[in-house]
Amino acid sequence: MENRVLLVAKDIDKRFGITHAVNNVSLTINAGEIRALIGENGSGKSTFSQMLCGIYTIGGGTFTLDGKELHCRNQVEANNEGVAIIVQEMGTLSGLTVAENIFLGHEEPFMHMGIKDTRAMNKEAQRLLNEYGFGRIKAGDMIDHYNFEDRKLVEIVKGTYMKPKILVIDETTTALSQNGRLELYKIMDAIRADGRSVIFISHDLNEVLTHTDTISILRDGEYIDTVKTKDMTEDDLKRLMVGREIGSAYYRTDYGEPISDEVVLSVKDVSVPGQISHVTFDLHKGEILGFGGLSECGMHEVGKAIFAASWDRSGSVTLADGTQINDIPTAIKHSIAYASKDRDNESIILNESIRNNVILPSIDDLANHGILSGKKLTAFADKYAKDMQTKMQNVGQFVSDLSGGNKQKVVLARWIGKGSDILVLDSPTRGIDVKVKQAIYALMADLRKQGKSIIMISEEIPELLGMADRIIVMKDGEFSGEFLRDPKLSEEDLIAKMV
Amino acid sequence: MSNTVKNEQEPSKLRTFLSSDTFKGMLPFIGLVVILVVMNILTDGKILTPKRLRLLMSQVYYPMIVATGVFFVMTLGSIDFTEGSTLGLASIVVSKLSFISIPLAILGGVLTGACIGAINGFFHVKFKLQSFIITICTMYLFRGVCAYMTTETAVPASAAIKALDQNWLKISVTVAVLIVAWFLFRFTRIGNDIKAVGSGETAARFSGVRTDRVKFLVFVAAGALTGLAAFVNVVKVGSITATAGNQLETQILISLVLGGLPITGGAKVRFSNIIVGTLMYTVLNNGLVMLGYESQTQQLIKGVIFLLFVALTIDRKALKVIK
DSSP: OOOOEEEEEEEEEEEETTEEEEEEEEEEEETTOEEEEEOOTTSSHHHHHHHHTTSSOOOEEEEEETTEEOOOSSHHHHHHHTEEEEOSSOOSOTTSBHHHHHTTTOOGGGEETTEEOHHHHHHHHHHHHHHHTOTTSOTTSBGGGSOHHHHHHHHHHHHHTTOOSEEEEESOGGGSOHHHHHHHHHHHHHHHHTTOEEEEEOSOHHHHHHHOSEEEEEETTEEEEEEEGGGOOHHHHHHHHHSSOOOSOOSOOOOOOOOOSOEEEEEEEEEETTTEEEEEEEEETTOEEEEEOOTTSSHHHHHHHHTTOSSSOEEEEEETTSOBOOSHHHHHHTTEEEEOSSIIIIIOOTTSBHHHHHHGGGHHHHOBTTBOOHHHHHHHHHHHHHHTTOOOSOTTSBGGGSOHHHHHHHHHHHHHHHTOSEEEEESTTTTOOHHHHHHHHHHHHHHHHTTOEEEEEOSOHHHHHHHOSEEEEEETTEEEEEEEOOTTOOHHHHHHHHO | OHHHHHHHHSOOHHHHHHTSHHHHHHHHHHHHHHHHHHHHHHTTTGGGSHHHHHHHHHTTHHHHHHHHHHHHHHHTTOOOOOHHHHHHHHHHHHHHHTTTOHHHHHHHHHHHHHHHHHHHHHHHHHSOOOHHHHHHHHHHHHHHHHHHHTSSSOEEOOHHHHTTOOHHHHHHHHHHHHHHHHHHHHHSHHHHHHHHHHHOHHHHHHTTOOHHHHHHHHHHHHHHHHHHHHHHHHHHHSEEOTTTTTTHHHHHHHHHHHTTOOTTOGGGOOTHHHHHHHHHHHHHHHHHHHTTOOHHHHHHHHHHHHHHHHHHHOOTTSOOOOO
16 A cells, blocks of 8 residues: 555535434544445445545535645536546446446447447447456346346446546445455455555445455544554454444344244245246245345345245245235235345335334225224334334434445334235345344344244344355356355355255 | 533524424414415405305315316425326216217216326336326327317307306315325324335335335325316316316416415325315415416416425425426
8 A cells, every 4th residue: 555645534424304423523544545434324434435526516625636636516527527436336338238328427439420330339348348357248238137236337347447546436345246245356456456545435444454455444424533444353353443342142043943834925836937947845934044146146036926926927826724825915915024135115105204104005004994093003103113213303204314334124023013924025134234233133033933934034144144044055046055054154155055 | 512512502492393394284274374465454354255265165175176186296205297188088988978968977077087197107107107207298289189079169068067156166175186195194004105215215115115106196095186177177167168168277276375285296295285285376366367467477476485495395305306
């Protein structure tokens, strides 16, 4: 690492209404440094970096890059100043080609008297893609042909090809499979070697510890400290983020408990074209059944298929009492809950209050001869949202105002409120901080003790090893391995079946 | 030093209030009062005379019934442009059947409307077409049918139905529609489901809402209500010409938006939008007529007011197209 200062952030501040999202944060980043930015959900990491990149206006304070003060009004201006970002959610635009996405806002080199030279643009984009090792992505294709992960890879190219002085990677790795992550780490290392810098935002403390030089911690919008990565352990970081000691009981600690013989759900020969083929398994009472694999292995579709939310499903999903699950209302009525990986679109209604989100599946149970009482609904929502310790002003608050962790609490509150016996949780801790993660694991263990059955679909291997009674690994839409809970089971055992 | 910086960034109370949902919710009521006051001043107090008010009210009933149906469609985040042609066609059916029996005429009108609603709903749900596109197509289709049936002469209604032109009847029908709709909207699952679809269709489907069924039913109900409004219309006008219900769809759309209904639908709709909006539109319309503006000028003024209201009240967070 050189000792040249690249970026100085001074007294950066931002409010959203009454929320003080970023509170007078000052920090300095050197050239050739990979700086992690960590903190719980709502600690202000994303807001801070999005002000740097012109996505949000700067509420107060200044960013100085290479001695020059930044006043970016949008991402394109930020790019021109040498700042680029890869965002947490989808950052590519549908309806454009891969090449058009890569050069969005930087089309000038391909313009001849106002006319775009598509061939030259595609050629240049393809050259870049090949150079990054993503040659299988074709520059001339519509971006919509590609899945979430590939679109992230395109975004990485878009964010880095112009060699920004500083690259912000905001919670991107959760969308990537192991291979994608390795590609990203390589790119980060290359930027460092080139004397440029990276701001790396992640909840995965493990990757923070292995791939960064220094770590800055934010808590509730305030700057806490910057530390050298090599001096830190995962527990140190958790303590700094939360401000207190996190107990060691993070995952379940019990081993050797037998799985009940009682089958609560039978999945037989379920196929979804292009996604999964001939999936067959039983779920037992009081069992946490984990599903693991690379993000495109079909495991996410298994969750949808059980909940009858797949578009074109064949095969059967049958409950212990013989009920066939063929549509969502039947699934919900017969005590199946589903929390999607795509939380914002499929699990909750963003533009609605917490109250109306919590009551939605339970509405028939709450009605008295078909008539709803506002008071009763509010009391119901209030009870379960509070049981989940959702951070909110009241249940009338809109879900769109909540952080990722709190949104997930609302999702769980509605199913706990519904009293579902079979919970299908797809990526239950995706993009969620340590404290909420711990709460969710505790809840899952508790539900399991109550005799409820859980299907946990996860891209995080430690979470599968730590929580599941049984783990099914999938590859290319089919089962490739099955493991029982065992302290000797290692990540490598699972990965071997995934790839 | 840092304290003063913080204070400067504290948004002023007035600004916080002006951007709050409470204020946005009050805006239509304020608008109604403002329009009433302005019109009253411009017409030298003539608009608030008992005679004028009676006339004004007589123009409120059937648009309010129609607006109630469209309110549900717009809560879904959809739109319906067929009210005008539905009203025209249903009015013809009501008039013709009124010679046989009045209850049959009412039933005929409601069924005609419901059928048109069912056609809209069917294409919207089964073919996943945007309601915007379908209802524009069906609007032209049924407007054509309407014109065809009235080319020779206007369609007269029976004397019996014209004898029903009494305020108590029209008021009771309108109030009954509003009460039933309000009850469904506030106290039943269907009302809740409609809002849920408007706020987030995919998430609603994943929460157990039968989204397709809800959407279909709403279109049928909107059509049926327009059919019922056709009965009130026939009672009032007595004979149906090719222009019956002309421009009704835009009138309703403007009314609801003036009433504060977000055109994106969803969680922020209020039932009061129907009443406030219809009243506001009627006052505005009457005022402009009383002021002696030509119809072109009236349209121009209405257009400007509509534009201003949409710009002021649209929820930019709910960025999406009309379904």
